[in-house]
Amino acid sequence: MPKNIAAFGEVMMRLQVPGYELLSQASTLNYSFSGTGVNITAALARFGHAGYLVSTLPANAVGDAAVAYLQKLGIAQAFIRRDGHYVGMYFLENGFGARPSRVTYTNRQASSFNTAAEGSYDFHSIAKNIDVIHFCGITLAMNDTVRQQMKAFAKAVKENGGMVVFDCNYRPSLWGEDGYEKARQHYEEMLHLADLVMMNEKDAIYILGMKTEKEDRHDQLVDLIPAVAKMYNISVIAGTHRSINGDNTHSLKGFMYKNQTFHFSKTLAFSVYDRIGAGDAYTSGIIHGEIEGFSPEKTVDFAAAAGMLAHTIVGDTPMSSEGDILRAMTVSLGDIQR
Missing domain, CATH: 3.40.1190.20 (Ribokinase)
Structure with missing residues (x-):
């Protein structure tokens, strides 16, 4: 049966270098809009569900372009606010052979989503209208206000009997020096609220500080994941x-x-x-x-x-x-x- 599925997160502008050129070589860029929440809700909309994005976009032509792009992906607009002036952007250089792809972020903390004040969203009202909410560790890394919004939203969904999905998705560059230590408390709070979690053994070792004597990745996974599920009462x-x-x-x-x-x-x-x-x-x-x-x-x-x-x-x-x-x-x- 189709469900109402929402994601809380930022819409970003992707600026891609054509072909396999470096940013320093290229003279043109192709742009589109993306973000973990965009990707999740668009994919689930293609599976027949109703996909909603809970976010804030700038009240200008760039925001208009982002809304038009989301409409093409089948993402509902009901919970998108319009305020502020900026979207976060990233530049993508395509890798080839031994050279990996490279992503460079810019203007992210100044985006409309990341500067939305506390109280900007009516989470209790939204929670009554959705069955599943998806959160991402990338969003968790943004700032304290966004982190508080995530936790408040997750609690509202739980209170209304919905499913909370949390993707650990740790990004070292976003948390900075001593990032694992900074992130641990926030990750643990989200894990306690989650029903379905996306992670592997590396997240258990580095973010949660868990220990294992196993050396092989598969053996580490089998050793640690059941302990995480039991510790945080996670269903999947x-x-x-x-x-x-x-x-x-x-x-x-x-x-x-x-x-x-x-x-x-x-x-x-x-x-x-x-x-x-x-x-x-x-x-x-x-x-x-x-x-x-x-x-x-x-x-x-x-x-x-x-x-x-x-x-x-x-x-x-x-x-x-x-x-x-x-x-x-x-x-x-x-x-x-x-």
């Missing part, structure tokens, strides 16, 4: 392990921990056209599987296929339908590493 924890192969293809394996049991996807190998936003595609697949009542095995395979397809599409925002992903779960068998 999901995430991925990815690697880059010698032929420059990528491999991705998803996991889901539910009812004290791990479920793993097949390992998928694929070429990459645009990696940005692929993690959001995986998250949207997990959310869709959960609210549609898929088995855990189907959910994690669906999410992994969604993540794989997102690597093949230009832009941050996942564009695959449920049918596209279900077909990929079948036709991608030739790319499975056994």
Whole structure:
């Protein structure tokens, strides 16, 4: 059954260098709008749900352009405020071979979203009209006002019986020096409020400061994730392990921990056209599987296929339908590493 799904987060302008040039070489840029909340709600709207973004955009022509872009993605506008003057921006240089892609942020703290004052949103009213809310660790890193807004919104959704999804998505550059120590308390508060969490063993080790004697990533995951679920009373924890192969293809394996049991996807190998936003595609697949009542095995395979397809599409925002992903779960068998 379709649900009303919202995300709380910033709309950013993506300024991409054409081809594989460096920013210092290029004379033109292609722009679009994105953000974790944009990607999640757009992906779930394509699966048949109603996607809402809870955010603030500037009351000017740039804000108008962002609204028009969101409308094309099928994102509802009911909870978007218009105030302030700026959107955050980032420049994207596409990687090639041994050179990784590079993202450079600018003007982020001055954006309309990040300067919205306390009390700008009626979270209790919004919470009565949605079934699921998605939060991201990137948003948590912005400033104290945004952090308080996130926590207040999560509590309002919980009080109204909704599902709270939290993607850890830690970014060292946003938290600065001693970032893990600064972030830990805020992450722990969000984990206590969350029903579904996106994370892996690295988040448990570095953000939460948990210890393990295991050395292999898989063994660390199996050792730590059940302890996180028990400590914070989390119903579902999901995430991925990815690697880059010698032929420059990528491999991705998803996991889901539910009812004290791990479920793993097949390992998928694929070429990459645009990696940005692929993690959001995986998250949207997990959310869709959960609210549609898929088995855990189907959910994690669906999410992994969604993540794989997102690597093949230009832009941050996942564009695959449920049918596209279900077909990929079948036709991608030739790319499975056994």
